[in-house]
Amino acid sequence: MQSVETHAGFSRTIGRALRSSPLLPLLPGILAIVFLFLWPLGQMIYFSFTDPTVGLENYRRFFQTPAEIRSLGTTMWVSFLATLLCAVIGYIYAYSMANSSKAVSRLLMGAVVLPMGVNLLVRTFSLQAILRDTGLINELLKSIGLIQSPLPLIRNTFAVSVGIISMELPFMVLPIYNTMVQINRKLLLAGEGLGATPARVFLDIYLPLSLPGVFAGSLIVFVSSLAYYVVPQLLGSGSEMFLSQDVSNWIQLQAEFGYGATVGVILLILTLGTLLIASLFMNIDKTLSETTGAK
Amino acid sequence: MSLLSIHDLCFRYGEKSVLKNFSLEVEEGEFVSLLGPSGCGKTTALMLIAGFEYPESGSIVVGGENLNDVPAYRRNMGMVFQNYALFPHMSILDNVAYGLRQRKISKPAAYKAAEEVLSLVQLQGMAHRFPGQISGGQQQRVALARAIVIKPRLLLLDESLSALDRKLRVEMEVELRKIQREVGITTIFVTHDQEEALTMSDRVALMRDGSIEQYDQPSVIYEQPKNLFVAGFLGKANFLKGDIEAAQDGHYSMRLEDGNRVQFGVPRPLEVGSSYTIGVRPEKMEISATPTENATMPGTVSLVTYAGGVTQYEIQALGKEWMVQSQNATVHGAIFDAGQQVWFGWKPDNSLIL
Numbered sequence A: 001m002q003s004v005e006t007h008a009g010f011s012r013t014i015g016r017a018l019r020s021s022p023l024l025p026l027l028p029g030i031l032a033i034v035f036l037f038l039w040p041l042g043q044m045i046y047f048s049f050t051d052p053t054v055g056l057e058n059y060r061r062f063f064q065t066p067a068e069i070r071s072l073g074t075t076m077w078v079s080f081l082a083t084l085l086c087a088v089i090g091y092i093y094a095y096s097m098a099n100s101s102k103a104v105s106r107l108l109m110g111a112v113v114l115p116m117g118v119n120l121l122v123r124t125f126s127l128q129a130i131l132r133d134t135g136l137i138n139e140l141l142k143s144i145g146l147i148q149s150p151l152p153l154i155r156n157t158f159a160v161s162v163g164i165i166s167m168e169l170p171f172m173v174l175p176i177y178n179t180m181v182q183i184n185r186k187l188l189l190a191g192e193g194l195g196a197t198p199a200r201v202f203l204d205i206y207l208p209l210s211l212p213g214v215f216a217g218s219l220i221v222f223v224s225s226l227a228y229y230v231v232p233q234l235l236g237s238g239s240e241m242f243l244s245q246d247v248s249n250w251i252q253l254q255a256e257f258g259y260g261a262t263v264g265v266i267l268l269i270l271t272l273g274t275l276l277i278a279s280l281f282m283n284i285d286k287t288l289s290e291t292t293g294a295k
Numbered sequence B: 001m002s003l004l005s006i007h008d009l010c011f012r013y014g015e016k017s018v019l020k021n022f023s024l025e026v027e028e029g030e031f032v033s034l035l036g037p038s039g040c041g042k043t044t045a046l047m048l049i050a051g052f053e054y055p056e057s058g059s060i061v062v063g064g065e066n067l068n069d070v071p072a073y074r075r076n077m078g079m080v081f082q083n084y085a086l087f088p089h090m091s092i093l094d095n096v097a098y099g100l101r102q103r104k105i106s107k108p109a110a111y112k113a114a115e116e117v118l119s120l121v122q123l124q125g126m127a128h129r130f131p132g133q134i135s136g137g138q139q140q141r142v143a144l145a146r147a148i149v150i151k152p153r154l155l156l157l158d159e160s161l162s163a164l165d166r167k168l169r170v171e172m173e174v175e176l177r178k179i180q181r182e183v184g185i186t187t188i189f190v191t192h193d194q195e196e197a198l199t200m201s202d203r204v205a206l207m208r209d210g211s212i213e214q215y216d217q218p219s220v221i222y223e224q225p226k227n228l229f230v231a232g233f234l235g236k237a238n239f240l241k242g243d244i245e246a247a248q249d250g251h252y253s254m255r256l257e258d259g260n261r262v263q264f265g266v267p268r269p270l271e272v273g274s275s276y277t278i279g280v281r282p283e284k285m286e287i288s289a290t291p292t293e294n295a296t297m298p299g300t301v302s303l304v305t306y307a308g309g310v311t312q313y314e315i316q317a318l319g320k321e322w323m324v325q326s327q328n329a330t331v332h333g334a335i336f337d338a339g340q341q342v343w344f345g346w347k348p349d350n351s352l353i354l
C-alpha cells in the first residue's frame, strides 16, 4: 500500500515539474532534431547560396546545364515508373495476402518483410549478379537456347526500376494490406446482394476502399525513390544519373561543395514539393496513420 | 404454394453445425420473424437465403425456382445487414441507386426511383450526404431504402432495429410495418427481441440451436407453446415439473421433484403415473386475500413491484417462488404488501401442458 502511495507521490512531483515547464519533456527530441537534422540542413542551404560566391549563381548554373535538367528528369521519371509498377505488383501481392488463409497470409507477409533485414548494398549486389550480361537470367536463357547474345537487363532504367521495386515493395504492400483487411466484408456481400457481379463488386467497392492504401504506399515509395543512390549507381547507366549521384559526384569527385549542396537542396525541394502536392489531394496525416496502423 | 419454401436445410461452419434440418414456409406478402437466442443461427439462415453461403444439404425454393445453385447477385433479395453495411464512399443517393444501376437502368431513371424510395422512408433531403454524415436511425432507413428499391422477391432484415435506442426503435417498428404493407413486400425479420417479434409479425418462427421449435401466429406461439423452451423464451411462466399421482373431477395432484404436492386443473386429461411439465403465465394467475374458486393455494408475498397498469408479485409457496401478475383494473383495487398471507391459483384452462 505504502509503495503505491510513494509511487503516486513521486508521479505527482514529476507531473508538477512537467506542468511548470511544458518544454522540458520535449527537450531531447528538440536537441536531436536541431543537431542531427536542422544543423546540417542549414549548413547545406547556406553553402548553396555562398560557395564559391554569394548569390543565386549555383542555382542559375543548375538550371542552365542540360545534363542537370536531364538528371532531374531521370530522377522523377524513373521514380514515377518504379512507383507505378510497384503499386501494381504491391496491390496484387497485398490482395493475395488479404484474401488467403491465415497461414498463407503469414508466409507472404514474411516473404515481403524479411528481406528488409538484409543490407541494401548486399541486396543491390545480388540483383546485379542476377541481371548482368553473364548473370543468372542471361546464362539461363542462353543455356536453354532462347537467346544468342545477352539481353540488356542491366545499366538501364529497367534495372533501376527493378532495384527500387525490390527495395520498396514492403513499403507499398504494408499500407495496402492494412487498408484491405479493414474493408468490411459485409460491404462486399451487400454489393453482391444488390446484384453486382464479383467483378463489379471489386471495381465499385473493394478497389475504391483500398485506394487510400495505394496512395499512401505510392507516396512513401515515390519520395524514397527520389533520393536513391546505391541502386542507380550499381544498376543504372552512367549517362542517366539520379540527383543523389550528382550530389555525390560534385562533392566527392569535383570537391565543389557549394554546387553539390545546391543539387541537394533541389532534391529536397522536389521531395517537399511532392508531399505538398500530395497533401492537396489527400489528408496525408490521416491516410498514413489509417493505412499504416500508426496512431 | 408458398413464396419461399425452405426444406431441411443443413449448414456448418467448419466443424460446427449451425443449421440442422431448418425448414420454413413463407407466404406471399407475409411478415415473418425469426426469433431466437443469440448464436442460434438466425443470421446464418438469412445468409443462406440471400445466397452468401451455400447449404450442405436441403433446398431453398422461391416462387417455384430452386435457388441452390443461383449466386447471390442473381437472387434478387433485399438484405438489410445488422450494421447496415452502407457503402461509405458513396452518397446516400448512390447507395440507394446502386442496385438499380446493376440492373442496367439508366442513371437518371435510377436516381429518380432512388429519390422516390428515399422520400418513402422520409429522407428526401439527405440524398447527397454520405453515410458517415447521418445518424444511426437514418442509416437504418437508407439501408431499408436500398433494399426495397430493387423490388426484391424477399426483404431480409437482420436485427435491423436492435442498434437503435428504444424510442426510435418503436417508431421504426411502426414505420417498417407501414412501408412493408404499402410495398406489399414479403419479409423475413430476424430478431432476438420477443416483444418486437410478437408485435410486428404475421407469424413467428422460434429458433433454437439451428432449427425451428415452433412456427405460428404470435398469439398461438404465446398462448399455446409446444414445449418448455418456447414457453420459457416467449414471456414469463411458472413451471411445475413432476409425476401425476391422483386425479379427481378433472383436478390433478402432482408430486414435484422436491417432494411437495400441488393441485391444479388442466384443459385436457393427463395420465396418472406419468411425468409432466405444466406452465402457467403470471398474468393468467389470480391472487386474493381469501380463498376463491381459482385461488386455492396459500402463500406469502415476498416482493411487490408496482408498474402502473399491473402489479407483479413474488409469492413463496410449496418451496417455490411464484410469479403472479395482477391487473390494476380499478382505481381503489387492493395491492398486497410484502409479508402478507394471500391465496393464489389459476383456472384449469390456463394450464399449459408442455
Ligand SMILES: Nc1ncnc2c1ncn2[C@@H]1O[C@H](COP(=O)(O)OP(=O)(O)O)[C@@H](O)[C@H]1O
Pocket (backbone or CB within 6 Å): B013, B016, B018, B036, B037, B038, B039, B040, B041, B042, B043, B044, B045
Ligand atoms: N463466419 C463464421 N465462421 C464460423 N462460425 C460462425 C461464423 N458466423 C457465425 N458462426 C457461428 O455460427 C453460429 C450461429 O451464428 P449466427 O447465425 O450469427 O447466430 P445469430 O444470428 O442467431 O446470433 C454461432 O455459434 C456462431 O459462432
Ligand SMILES: [Mg+2]
Pocket (backbone or CB within 6 Å): B042, B043, B044, B159
Ligand atoms: Mg445475428
